Structures are given as C-alpha cells and as structure tokens.
Amino acid sequence: MEMLLAEAATPADLGAARVQMAISLGWHIVIASFGVAMPAITLFVEWRGHKTGEVEYRLLARRWARAMGVLFAVGAVSGTILSFEMGLLWPGLMGTYGEVIGLPFTLEGFAFFVEAIFLGIYLYGWDRLSPRVHMWSAVPILIAGVAGTFFVVSANAWMNQPRGFDLENGKVVGVDPWAAMFNPATPPQSVHMLVAAFMVTGFCMAAVYAVGMLRGRRDRYHRIGFVVPFTVAAIMAPVQVGVGDWAAHFVADYQPVKLAAMEGVYETERGVPLHIGGVAVDGELRYAIEIPNALSLLAHWDPNAEIKGLNEVPEEDRPPVNVVHLSFQLMVALGSAMLAVAAWFAFLWWRRKAPPEGKWFLVAAALCGPAAVLALESGWTTTEVGRQPWVVYGSLRTLDAVNPAPGLTVGLVTVLLVYAGLTAATVFVLRRLARDRPVPVAPQESDVTEAPVP
Amino acid sequence: MTAADLLLLLLLAAMTAYALFGGADFGAGFWDLVAGGAERGRPHRKLIEHSIGPVWEANHVWLIFTIVVLWTGFPSVFAAVASTLYIPLTAAALGIIGRGAGFAFRKTSVTLGRQRLFGAGFAFSSIVTPFFLGAAAGGVASGRVPPGIAAGDLVSSWWNPTSVATGLLAVGVGAYLAVVFLTRDAQKHAPELVDGLRRRALWTGAVVGALAVLGLVVVAADAPALFSELRHGVPLALVVVSLVAGLLSLLLVNFRSFVAVRITASLAAAAVVWAWGAAQHPFLLPGLAVADAAAAPAVTRAMLWVSLAGGVILAPSLWWLFRIASAGSVRS
Ligand code: HDD
Ligand code: HEM
Ligand code: HEM
Numbered sequence: 001m002e003m004l005l006a007e008a009a010t011p012a013d014l015g016a017a018r019v020q021m022a023i024s025l026g027w028h029i030v031i032a033s034f035g036v037a038m039p040a041i042t043l044f045v046e047w048r049g050h051k052t053g054e055v056e057y058r059l060l061a062r063r064w065a066r067a068m069g070v071l072f073a074v075g076a077v078s079g080t081i082l083s084f085e086m087g088l089l090w091p092g093l094m095g096t097y098g099e100v101i102g103l104p105f106t107l108e109g110f111a112f113f114v115e116a117i118f119l120g121i122y123l124y125g126w127d128r129l130s131p132r133v134h135m136w137s138a139v140p141i142l143i144a145g146v147a148g149t150f151f152v153v154s155a156n157a158w159m160n161q162p163r164g165f166d167l168e169n170g171k172v173v174g175v176d177p178w179a180a181m182f183n184p185a186t187p188p189q190s191v192h193m194l195v196a197a198f199m200v201t202g203f204c205m206a207a208v209y210a211v212g213m214l215r216g217r218r219d220r221y222h223r224i225g226f227v228v229p230f231t232v233a234a235i236m237a238p239v240q241v242g243v244g245d246w247a248a249h250f251v252a253d254y255q256p257v258k259l260a261a262m263e264g265v266y267e268t269e270r271g272v273p274l275h276i277g278g279v280a281v282d283g284e285l286r287y288a289i290e291i292p293n294a295l296s297l298l299a300h301w302d303p304n305a306e307i308k309g310l311n312e313v314p315e316e317d318r319p320p321v322n323v324v325h326l327s328f329q330l331m332v333a334l335g336s337a338m339l340a341v342a343a344w345f346a347f348l349w350w351r352r353k354a355p356p357e358g359k360w361f362l363v364a365a366a367l368c369g370p371a372a373v374l375a376l377e378s379g380w381t382t383t384e385v386g387r388q389p390w391v392v393y394g395s396l397r398t399l400d401a402v403n404p405a406p407g408l409t410v411g412l413v414t415v416l417l418v419y420a421g422l423t424a425a426t427v428f429v430l431r432r433l434a435r436d437r438p439v440p441v442a443p444q445e446s447d448v449t450e451a452p453v454p
Numbered sequence: 455m456t457a458a459d460l461l462l463l464l465l466l467a468a469m470t471a472y473a474l475f476g477g478a479d480f481g482a483g484f485w486d487l488v489a490g491g492a493e494r495g496r497p498h499r500k501l502i503e504h505s506i507g508p509v510w511e512a513n514h515v516w517l518i519f520t521i522v523v524l525w526t527g528f529p530s531v532f533a534a535v536a537s538t539l540y541i542p543l544t545a546a547a548l549g550i551i552g553r554g555a556g557f558a559f560r561k562t563s564v565t566l567g568r569q570r571l572f573g574a575g576f577a578f579s580s581i582v583t584p585f586f587l588g589a590a591a592g593g594v595a596s597g598r599v600p601p602g603i604a605a606g607d608l609v610s611s612w613w614n615p616t617s618v619a620t621g622l623l624a625v626g627v628g629a630y631l632a633v634v635f636l637t638r639d640a641q642k643h644a645p646e647l648v649d650g651l652r653r654r655a656l657w658t659g660a661v662v663g664a665l666a667v668l669g670l671v672v673v674a675a676d677a678p679a680l681f682s683e684l685r686h687g688v689p690l691a692l693v694v695v696s697l698v699a700g701l702l703s704l705l706l707v708n709f710r711s712f713v714a715v716r717i718t719a720s721l722a723a724a725a726v727v728w729a730w731g732a733a734q735h736p737f738l739l740p741g742l743a744v745a746d747a748a749a750a751p752a753v754t755r756a757m758l759w760v761s762l763a764g765g766v767i768l769a770p771s772l773w774w775l776f777r778i779a780s781a782g783s784v785r786s
Contacts, residue, residue, distance in 0.1 A: 069558065070558050070559065072511065073511065073554050073555060073557070073558030074554070074555055074558065076511050076514065076515075076554060077550055077551045077553075077554035077555055078551070079518070080514070080517065080518055080547070080550050080554075081547045081548075081550065081551060083518055083521045083522065084521070084536070084543055084544070084546075084547040085547075086525070086536075087521075087525065087532050087533065087535070087536025087537070087543075088536050088537070088540050088543055088544060088547075091532075091533035091534075091536055091537040091603045091604070092533070092603060094525050094529055094532055094533050094536070095529050095530050095532065095533025095534070095603060096529065096533075097529070098525040098526055098529030098532055098533070098749075099526055099527070099529050099749030099750060099753045100753075102522060102525055102526020102527070102529070102749070102753065102757070103526065103753065103756055103757065103760065105522040105525070105526065106519075106522050106523065106526055106757055106760055106761070107760060107764075108522075109515065109518055109519045109522050109523075109764075110760070110761075110764035110767070110768070112515050112518060113512065113515045113519070113764070113768055113771075114767065114768070114771060116511040116512040116514075116515050117512045117768070117771045117772060117774075117775045118771065118775075119511065120511065120512060120775050120778075120779070121774060121775050121778055124778055124779065125778045128778060129778075140771070172750075173750075174750075175749070175750040175752055175753055176752060177752060177753050177756050178756065403536075403537045403540060403603070403604055404537075404603065404604050405537060405538075405540050405604040405608055406608075407540075407541075407608075411540070411544055414544070414548065415544075415548070418548055418551055418552075422551060422555055425555060425559055425572075426555070426559075429559045
C-alpha cells in the first residue's frame with residue numbers, strides 16, 4: 001500500500017473540516033444513543049403491558065415505538081453522512097488506514113442491517129404478529145445496538161491506541177485487523193459509551209414526563225412514563241462514575257499527554273494535586289482549586305505517583321489545553337450531579353415506599369435529560385480534542401489527513417444549515433407526536449383504542 | 455481467483471443490491487412527486503408509503519455496506535473517489551438526509567400542510583440523490599478519477615457528458631423499477647390503480663430504454679476507452695442481456711405479467727452495473743489494478759469470512775421483513 005499523504009490544506013479548510021466532523025458526529029451520537037437504549041426500555045413496558053394487561057403500559061409502548069421510528073430514521077441518515085464524511089473530509093486517514101480499521105466498520109454494517117430489518121419487523125408487525133413473537137422480534141435490535149456500539153467505538157479507540165500494523169518507509173504493512181479492533185482502549189471506551197447511551201436515553205425520556213407531571217398531569221400514564229426510564233438511568237449513574245474512573249486510569253497509563261491536558265498539568269511531578277476549575281494561561285493553570293495529591297491517587301492509586309506534564313512534549317504535539325480541561329471537568333461535574341439526583345430518587349422512594357413526585361425532585365429529574373446529553377458531548381470533546389494534533393495517535397497528524405480540495409468551508413456552511421433544519425424538524429415532529437390527536441396511525445397500523453390519549 | 459477478486463465481487467453485489475432496492479426507493483419518491491395534487495395523488499402516495507415504509511431503511515444499508523467494503527478492501531480507491539468527487543458526493547449525502555428525514559416525518563404528520571412540506575422534501579431529494587450518485591459513477595467509469603488524493607478535476611470529474619448521462623439513467627432506472635414494483639403491489643392492495651400504473655410503466659420503460667441507448671452513444675463519443683471495452687467479450691454480453699431484458703420487460707408489462715417483470719426489469723438494471731464492472735476489470739481507477747489497490751490479504755480474508763457469517767444471518771431476516779411488509783392491507 002502506498003502511503004497517501006495529502007498536500008497541505010489551508011488552515012481555514014482544516015478548521016472547517018474539523019468543525020463539520022465534530023458537528024455531524026456530535027449530532028449523530030445523541031440520536032444513536034436513543035437507537036441503542038430506547039428499544040430495551042420500550043420492550044420492557046410492552047412486556048409489562050402484556051403481563052399486567054394495563055392499558056397505560058401498552059399505550060406507552062406504542063408511543064415510544066412511534067418515536068423510535070422517527071429517531072431511527074434520522075439516526076440512519078445522519079450515520080450515512082458520517083461514512084461519506086470519513087472519505088470526503090479525511091481521505092488521508094482512510095486511504096492509508098482504511099484497511100486497518102475497516103473490519104469493525106464492516107461488522108457494524110451488519111449490525112445496522114440487523115437493526116434496520118428487525119426494527120421494520122417490530123414497527124410494522126405490531127398487529128400482524130402474535131404478542132410473543134412480536135416481543136421476540138425486538139431482541140435482535142437490542143443485541144445489534146450493543147454490538148454496533150462496540151464496533152464503532154473500537155474504531156475510535158483504535159485512533160487513540162493504534163495497533164495491528166507496522167509502518168515501513170511510510171507504508172502500512174503486516175496488517176492484523178483483529179489486533180486493531182481489540183486494542184487496549186476498546187474495553188473502557190465501549191463500556192463507557194454504552195452506559196452513557198442508557199443514561200442519555202433514560203434521563204431524556206423521563207424528562208418529558210417529569211415536565212408533564214410538573215404541569216399537573218399526574219395520571220398513571222405519566223407516572224409510569226417517568227419512573228421506568230428514570231430508574232434505568234438512575235441505576236446506570238453510579239456504574240458510569242466507576243467506568244469513568246476506569247477510563248481515566250486507562251488514559252493515565254496509555255495517553256499521558258491527554259491526561260496532562262485534561263488536568264492542566266505542565267510539569268512532570270510526583271504527588272500531583274487535582275485541579276478543579278481554572279484556565280491555562282502562558283504555560284500554567286491559574287485560578288484552580290487544588291486538592292493535594294488527589295490526581296496521583298486517582299490516576300494511579302498512589303498519592304505519590306508520578307504524573308507526566310505537558311512540557312514533556314514539544315508545543316506542536318500538545319492538544320488545546322483549555323478545551324480539554326474544561327470539557328473533562330464539565331463531564332465529571334455533570335456525572336456527579338446526576339449521581340446525586342439518582343441517590344435522592346432512591347432515598348425518597350425508600351422513605352415513601354413509592355416513587356417520588358415532589359416538585360423540586362421533578363425539576364431536578366427533568367434537568368438530568370439535558371445534563372446527560374451535555375456530559376456525552378463533553379466526554380467526546382475530551383476524547384477527540386485531547387488526541388490532537390494526531391488523528392491516529394502518534395502516527396498520523398490531522399493536518400495530513402484532511403482533504404486538500406478547496407471549498408471545505410462552503411461544505412461546512414451548507415452542512416450547518418442542513419443540520420439546523422434537521423434539528424428543528426426533528427424536535428417539531430417529536431413534540432407533535434406527543435401531542436397530536438387523533439394519534440396518527442403510522443408507523444403501526446392502529447393504536448390502543450381502549451384508552452383516550454391523556 | 456484471489457481473495458481481493460472475491461471481495462470485489464462482493465462489492466459489486468452490494469452495489470447491485472443498492473441500485474435495485476435503493477434505486478426503487480428513490481424511484482418511489484419520483485412517483486410521489488408527480489402523483490398530482492394532494493387529493494388526486496393521495497391513493498398513489500398511500501400505496502407508495504405502504505410499499506416502501508417497512509423496507510426503506512434496510513434497503514439503504516446496502517449503500518453503507520458498499521462504502522465500508524470499498525474503504526476497507528480498496529482504501530486508496532475510496533480516498534481518491536471521495537476526495538475528487540467531493541462535490542457530487544456531498545450533494546448526494548445531503549439528499550440522503552432530506553429524503554430519509556422527509557419520509558419519516560411525513561409519515562407521522564396528520565395535517566395536509568405538513569404532509570406537503572415533508573413530502574416535497576422527500577420527493578425532491580429522491581431525484582437529486584440518484585442523479586449525483588450516478589454522475590459520480592460516470593466520472594469513475596469514464597476514467598476521470600485518477601489515483602491519489604484530490605488528484606482529479608473537482609468539477610469536470612462529474613460534470614461531463616458521461617456523468618450527466620449516467621446520472622439521468624440512474625434517476626430513470628429507479629423510476630422504472632419503482633413503477634414496476636408498485637404495479638404488482640397495487641394488484642394486491644389497490645386494484646383500481648393498476649391500469650394507470652401499467653401505462654406509466656410502459657412509458658417509463660420506453661424512455662429509460664431510449665436513455666440507455668443514448669447513453670451508449672454518449673460513452674462512445676466521450677469515453678472511447680470504456681466504449682472499446684464494452685464492444686466485446688463479457689461486457690458486450692452483459693449489455694445485450696440488459697437490452698434484451700429491458701425489451702422483454704416492456705412486453706411483460708403490456709401483457710400484465712407483473713410478477714415476472716420484476717425479475718426481468720431488475721436484470722436489465724443489474725446488467726448495466728455488471729457491464730460497467732466487467733469493462734473496467736482489472737482496473738479500478740486509471741492505472742490502478744485490483745491487485746495493487748487491494749488491502750492486505752489478512753484484511754480481505756477477514757472481510758470475506760465476516761460477510762459470509764453476516765449473510766447467513768441476513769438472508770432469513772430480510773426474507774421475513776419482506777414477507778411482513780407485503781402482508782396486510784393499505785386501507786386498514
Ligand atoms: C452520560 C455521559 C457520561 C458521564 C456521566 C461521564 N462520562 Fe466520561 N465520557 C463519556 C460520557 C460520560 C463519553 C461521551 O461516552 C466518552 C467519550 C469517549 C468515550 O469512550 O466515552 C467519555 C470519555 C471519558 C474519558 C476519556 C476517555 C479517553 O479519551 O479514552 C474519561 C477519562 C472519562 N470519560 C471519565 C469520566 C469520569 C471520571 C466520569 C465521572 C463522573 C465520567 N466520565 C462521567
Ligand atoms: C460519536 C461520538 C463522537 C464525537 C461527538 C466526536 C467528536 C469529535 C470532535 C469534537 C472532533 C474534532 C476534534 C478537533 O477539532 O480537534 C472529532 C474529530 C474526529 N473524529 Fe470524532 N467523535 C466521535 C466519535 C468518533 C468515532 C467513533 C470516530 C471513528 C472513527 C471518530 C472519528 C473522528 C475523525 C476522523 C475526526 C477528525 C480528525 C480530528 O480532528 O481528530 N470520531 N470528533
Ligand atoms: C460512538 C459512536 C457511535 C455510536 C454509538 C453509533 C451508534 C449507531 C446506532 C445505534 C445507529 C442506528 C440508528 C439509530 O438507532 O439511530 C447508527 C446508525 C449509523 N451510524 Fe452510528 N454510531 C456511532 C458513530 C458512528 C460513526 C463514527 C459512523 C461512521 C463513520 C457511524 C455510521 C453510522 C451509519 C452509516 C448508520 C446508519 C445505519 C442504518 O442505516 O441503519 N456511526 N449508529
């Protein structure tokens with residue numbers, strides 16, 4: 001294989017390409033999270049509906065399935081754009097390393113196939129299959145969603161920990177696609193992402209009903225619609241903090257420059273404090289609150305462990321410290337806040353022997369929806385910007401991967417406009433779906449008729 | 455036959471599946487656009503929605519599969535194509551957004567105004583997307599995409615006689631496949647539409663046949679290298695298969711064999727893709743042969759095994775989906 005090096009692109013075009021990639025990915029990942037977790041939650045209420053015969057469960061299942069149809073469609077198109085963009089924006093990456101990371105993407109292709117096929121069966125077979133068969137038809141969707149997350153995150157993990165190839169005079173040789181896929185970054189990253197998907201979905205779904213309850217609609221339909229997804233997400237919140245700690249240990253061991261940027265550490269030292277807040281100015285972190293020895297302790301389980309500083313590498317090899325530091329802090333702060341709300345939920349439930357519905361609790365619960373999305377985005381910003389200036393850590397610089405064709409800025413503006421329209425339309429349609437009556441018949445043929453729509 | 459050749463066949467198979475299923479989906483959008491005013495067009499739009507609603511997402515994964523197999527199996531080809539054909543591929547990508555989202559949104563809309571808005575987005579991008587994808591294919595077929603990153607001309611690589619001809623052909627073939635498929639669905643679910651659809655199928659078939667012949671003339675003038683390959687051996691045989699199957703389809707439509715025509719019309723479209731593949735073989739891009747472009751053997755072998763295993767899962771699942779999709783009634 002020839003090493004394909006792009007000629008230099010202009011800084012404006014490189015910036016445009018990055019922003020375009022970041023926006024398309026940041027958009028897709030929110031919808032994709034719903035694609036991973038929403039089928040499981042929907043299947044659960046459908047199953048409860050059949051077991052108990054309660055009409056509220058069955059109505060919720062239909063409603064959620066209908067929203068899933070919309071979300072899946074926009075998830076699929078936004079994902080398709082991403083696979084185009086990998087080539088349109090980063091031919092230098094794909095031309096050289098496409099074969100190294102292609103295998104997980106191919107597997108992901110099959111996962112999508114299974115997901116799309118069974119989603120079609122699940123949505124359109126609602127009244128054409130027996131309830132039992134119908135519920136079973138959702139199981140492949142769940143499996144494919146989890147598997148797909150694993151595959152695509154393993155491709156991203158490879159960019160952080162490239163394995164499975166050698167470079168010989170700029171040529172990629174000795175490719176081992178399985179070693180590339182099972183690189184050391186894959187386990188912590190994919191588990192962290194999977195848990196994040198459940199938190200985002202659970203908290204966002206619950207937020208819709210929390211707002212409804214705050215507006216006085218405290219019927220059984222709203223209470224179930226709130227409690228089921230909120231419980232799922234609340235269970236995940238403590239898990240996520242643990243997995244996040246695992247991810248941080250991983251970064252400390254394998255990507256010391258990223259850790260230094262996340263924490264704003266410039267000098268290599270022992271017994272390094274944890275910084276809370278602060279901005280990096282002229283090679284030092286200012287105005288931060290310091291917790292003595294805490295970083296060494298957290299990153300290596302040893303209060304006197306050595307932490308590498310940014311000064312170990314030349315300036316052109318460092319990521320933009322403030323972006324990485326801030327986004328990491330934001331993720332951790334939001335993760336801790338959601339953990340607190342989850343604990344409050346558990347405590348109130350235990351005290352009342354019934355799911356809580358106090359006003360302030362519901363306000364906090366509703367805020368968990370946007371908080372989870374923000375944590376997801378800031379986590380990805382930490383990972384992706386913290387890897388800079390490399391697109392393939394230590395092997396290929398982002399600058400050498402970008403398409404040198406002129407006009408990427410025009411492409412960015414167009415894509416921005418399209419995404420703005422898509423966002424507006426999606427929000428509009430989902431809100432209508434929750435409100436319209438009579439309920440539109442698609443994607444299923446008919447609705448639960450015994451109950452009026454609350 | 456090497457592993458790389460097998461992978462190329464897999465790629466061609468995925469492209470064929472996308473041309474047929476994805477093409478018919480786009481074609482359905484075309485008929486949606488020309489179905490007439492809101493009242494008059496409603497029965498047709500309803501039939502279209504019923505026919506493609508359950509399957510369009512699965513159909514469209516063939517495109518994603520094509521892309522990932524290309525970038526994994528033949529990475530430098532993917533890099534060259536994507537970077538030089540940046541403009542039409544961006545346009546196609548945006549069209550894909552508009553189409554999928556418009557279709558899904560319309561399905562959930564209850565008011566006429568909203569149905570119109572989203573429906574127009576769906577239908578318009580159903581024409582734009584296949585045109586640009588076809589134009590990109592025409593650029594590759596006529597040898598205008600050299601190896602290397604953004605090495606070809608950014609505009610003339612897709613805005614040239616061959617590209618325009620293939621773009622129009624892609625739109626036409628999609629429309630033709632769609633109307634053929636829809637006629638059969640109408641027979642089952644909306645018999646009163648059959649006569650009108652049959653007339654349209656005859657017309658479209660004639661127009662697309664003329665476009666195909668015209669396309670050959672354009673290729674002869676604009677891309678002599680491609681044309682000389684098409685004039686003998688396997689490529690020629692495939693061109694003939696396509697023409698014969700196309701003519702046969704017209705007869706079958708005329709005599710109302712709406713099931714049989716599904717097969718001949720698909721064959722006519724597929725043979726065009728295969729003829730192109732056979733004409734280029736063994737070159738993927740000018741001067742770049744399969745053996746030089748292929749990924750490492752470890753990769754191609756892994757891809758083939760994975761695809762075999764995936765196919766074993768996919769085939770029965772797809773069969774079940776299409777069965778469920780064709781059951782039930784439009785009017786319930
Ligand atoms: C709901 C979302 C969410 C929440 C609450 C958290 N994270 Fe997170 N985090 C993500 C969502 C996320 C993510 C978006 O999913 C990332 C981006 C890449 C990845 O693998 O996961 C991520 C990345 C990420 C990374 C970088 C991994 C890398 O670059 O390889 C670290 C070190 C942490 N997280 C640590 C934490 C800690 C210590 C948390 C404790 C509160 C935490 N995260 C909460
Ligand atoms: C899904 C959630 C993801 C989000 C939100 C995300 C976010 C980002 C951001 C913010 C950038 C820009 C970095 C910069 O400006 O410095 C970026 C770049 C990039 N990301 Fe991701 N990323 C995600 C996942 C992935 C995955 C799974 C891949 C798979 C291979 C990937 C591939 C890339 C590439 C190729 C670039 C461009 C090169 C670069 O600037 O590093 N990303 N992404
Ligand atoms: C962490 C990152 C990602 C996760 C968890 C993820 C997950 C998903 C999921 C669950 C879907 C199904 C659609 C839905 O339910 O909404 C989907 C669709 C898709 N994604 Fe992603 N994705 C990620 C990043 C990417 C990246 C980086 C690419 C490409 C480079 C990509 C390409 C696609 C494609 C092509 C589809 C459409 C498949 C279809 O038609 O069904 N995704 N993704």
